């Protein structure tokens with residue numbers, strides 16, 4: 001039987017196992033919406049802004065390991081989606097975005113609601129397609145999912161002109177696809193792996209530095225197993241948190257600009273660095289000239305272009321984390337060489353000394369709520385079990401520092417692009433993927449207002465997200481830089497004319513709470529997770545406006561040159 | 566260092582802009598770029614001349630390889646290779662002047678062909694390395710030149726080595 005292009009698109013999604021399609025309708029995609037209406041296999045989630053559709057799909061992907069799928073109309077629908085596509089691109093998140101396009105005959109005509117979606121998205125997608133024939137839809141969609149989810153994942157845009165969605169052809173969804181121009185390497189080179197293991201076992205001051213690649217490969221277990229087996233200290237990047245249990249002794253916390261003293265000092269002083277699915281971002285390395293001056297570096301990454309991009313390495317291994325770690329484990333088990341116990345004991349003694357500095361300590365005896373205390377309380381009340389999304393700013397760093405992720409795939413934030421407005425829609429996606437779980441969105445009064453309209457989506461779908469707003473009446477991260485580096489000239493970093501968040505939440509049919517005293521923090525959270533378990537609760541914590549994120553590595557400094565308080 | 570990178574890519578609309586976009590987005594320089602379909606019409610071959618330190622050239626080849634449309638590439642400058650560029654030059658050459666003889670002689674020395682003649686000008690076709698084309702322009706002299714057009718470099722490995730599927 002012949003199907004229309006629109007019907008084919010939806011059938012492809014069904015055959016691809018897509019549960020949710022996050023989107024927003026418009027003229028160019030009306031045939032597709034009609035096809036959605038006529039079936040009940042793929043559930044369409046109506047957001048309130050296309051940016052939120054992309055972040056929701058992104059949050060869904062990060063929390064489930066499955067690709068997120070988005071549908072938006074041409075022109076403004078597509079342009080509104082760009083921020084979310086770029087966010088996913090920077091963090092390598094698998095996502096397929098369908099954009100409507102004006103009819104083929106009008107392309108290039110400055111037609112109503114026409115933008116060159118393929119052109120506009122090109123620099124922020126892994127790949128994109130313009131479908132020019134109804135017969136190509138199924139194969140293109142298969143390719144889109146294949147490219148988005150394999151190798152180094154990323155967003156793929158499929159632009160479909162309106163006439164193509166009305167034309168008909170036979171439907172056939174290819175089971176498998178191969179592309180002569182795209183064959184990601186997942187298996188590491190054996191010789192390199194042997195070299196790496198030799199180096200690891202002869203290390204005197206080893207250090208494991210793992211990142212988002214471990215999360216993307218769902219490889220927390222092999223990472224944890226190997227690190228435990230070797231007894232090595234380990235740090236995670238902002239994107240890698242949860243890959244190794246945060247409360248374990250061997251874990252030194254996050255590294256980088258706002259990382260812990262012990263993690264950064266161990267990086268600076270190690271003799272063998274094992275980088276696993278991490279890309280030596282400038283927020284991590286600080287001044288490249290001063291980075292890991294005494295270390296031989298092993299780097300495992302699926303993307304050859306990540307290797308030797310910022311930092312020269314001694315043993316590059318191109319491959320998937322799980323595959324490579326599995327081979328490493330086998331070699332370690334066979335090897336007669338064991339880590340040098342005496343050297344390791346000395347190394348650990350040194351690390352414990354650094355840890356003794358207690359760089360994350362903060363004032364607890366205060367009348368104002370300390371933001372760190374809110375996150376710590378969230379950790380305690382949710383028993384470390386929640387999915388935590390965040391926006392961008394100081395609150396994001398405190399969430400990363402103080403929520404101890406013992407389980408992987410639960411920490412969801414925009415690291416690469418640093419997109420304010422990410423947190424709430426990402427929490428929606430995480431809640432759809434994990435309907436029974438507690439999903440908390442740690443945000444600021446600045447960021448939350450960048451996608452606040454999604455409270456309406458949450459009402460429509462009954463999403464019981466807990467919004468933890470660390471309200472410091474300031475664009476705190478900006479304010480902090482102005483305090484440190486612009487002699488306190490606070491240009492535009494204050495949030496004036498804030499709404500009454502409680503009333504705002506209530507107007508959307510949710511529960512709102514103002515929390516102003518430290519002693520109310522835990523009881524309020526218990527109420528939110530208990531009595532209001534099934535409701536969205538907007539918790540507006542009035543926090544200390546002057547609190548800063550410490551430690552901090554100023555621009556141009558090395559990892560051993562942190563500002564502690 | 567100057568490098569000549571030869572790329573086989575899917576002959577798709579937009580493939581060229583992916584390469585051009587990559588270079589501008591990442592701030593790599595392009596000295597010249599030529600592209601046309603190969604004997605297999607589903608593939609295009611592009612020759613790209615760029616400059617950069619070893620580290621930058623390594624990133625360029627990795628980033629190019631990462632483009633989904635790129636099937637295969639080689640850095641021709643890593644081995645023995647031949648590079649050629651074609652130039653068409655229109656020069657002043659009034660009938661019955663010494664200039665005509667002079668141009669004729671130069672074209673011969675440089676193994677060019679005169680492919681169009683008017684009462685006032687000659688058009689010469691010349692093939693060779695970039696240096697040879699530059700030398701020809703110098704020999705003729707800038708004042709005598711009305712117009713030049715160069716194809717950009719294309720290149721191929723010497724010997725049996727080939728860039729193919």
Ligand SMILES: Cc1cc2nc3c(=O)[nH]c(=O)nc-3n(C[C@H](O)[C@H](O)[C@H](O)COP(=O)(O)OP(=O)(O)OC[C@H]3O[C@@H](n4cnc5c(N)ncnc54)[C@H](O)[C@@H]3O)c2cc1C
Pocket residue numbers: 090091092151152153210211212213214216217236237238239240254255256257258259276277278279280281283284300301302303306319320321322392393396414415416417418419477
């Ligand atoms: C306000 C703010 C402050 C920040 N401060 C810090 C900070 O203090 N510390 C910090 O760490 N970050 C910080 N960041 C985040 C930072 O900008 C980067 O996003 C982050 O450091 C990158 O993490 P990553 O190296 O783990 O790489 P990711 O972006 O997660 O990249 C993953 C890497 O793994 C590879 N990969 C993917 N899949 C696989 C696979 N299957 N197998 C092998 N490899 C794979 C990819 O090719 C890539 O190289 C901050 C961000 C913001 C917004």
Ligand SMILES: Cc1ncc(C[n+]2csc(CCOP(=O)(O)OP(=O)(O)O)c2C)c(N)n1
Pocket residue numbers: 391392393394395396418419420421443444445446447448470472474475476477478
């Ligand atoms: C879309 C966007 N615009 C601007 C920025 C720059 N920026 C980074 S943090 C920040 C302040 C965020 O304020 P808030 O959400 O209140 O968080 P706080 O730092 O106060 O915790 C700004 C403006 C950004 N990251 N994203």
Ligand SMILES: [Mg+2]
Pocket residue numbers: 393444445446470471472473474475476
């Ligand atoms: Mg704030």
